[in-house]
Amino acid sequence: DQQVKQNSPSLSVQEGRISILNCDYTNSMFDYFLWYKKYPAEGPTFLISISSIKDKNEDGRFTVFLNKSAKHLSLHIVPSQPGDSAVYFCAATPLEYGNKLVFGAGTILRVKS
């Protein structure tokens, strides 16, 4: 099931710089998109979301961009901090179908100090 793809398994950035995590989806029924952060041995932690009627949502250091025509979204973290080092999951849901989230495989972000 490749409906949500995160093609970069890992990303390494310098502290203070921008981290850009990418996600592509194939299912045009998806209308709500979320980013989660996960540390080992913990559950996913909600970061930020965006509905399909918007193209940008911002919350502090985190901004999510949605390009519906390209079926692409990205998460920008500015400035990146060492505590941001974690696995980042993109998830999407077709709201009509029970709010089930379809997850990408995740991207490991390492922020170097």
Next chain:
Amino acid sequence: EPEVTQTPSHQVTQMGQEVILRCVPISNHLYFYWYRQILGQKVEFLVSFYNNEISEKSEIFDDQFSVERPDGSNFTLKIRSTKLEDSAMYFCASSRDRGLYEQYFGPGTRLTVT
């Protein structure tokens, strides 16, 4: 800050045994979910539960699985006869309602079937 809790954190069971995984969702949330993550694989949706009934279930959620909200606070996942391939992290989640509401996840229960 309210959070989803899960017990136990780790459960070891023998193949064929029944297990019950327990979750306490956030108190004012109405929508509840179970997901699982097999080691090295994606997080997968199992089931969503709303208004005391299953709202949606995946093809993984076969007759061996059941969910219940036995009281006003707990939400359980039962696996009737465990198989080796049921070994995974099981995550419970809840959201305030259906629609544009984020899901909050618990810390997970690691189920090991031997």
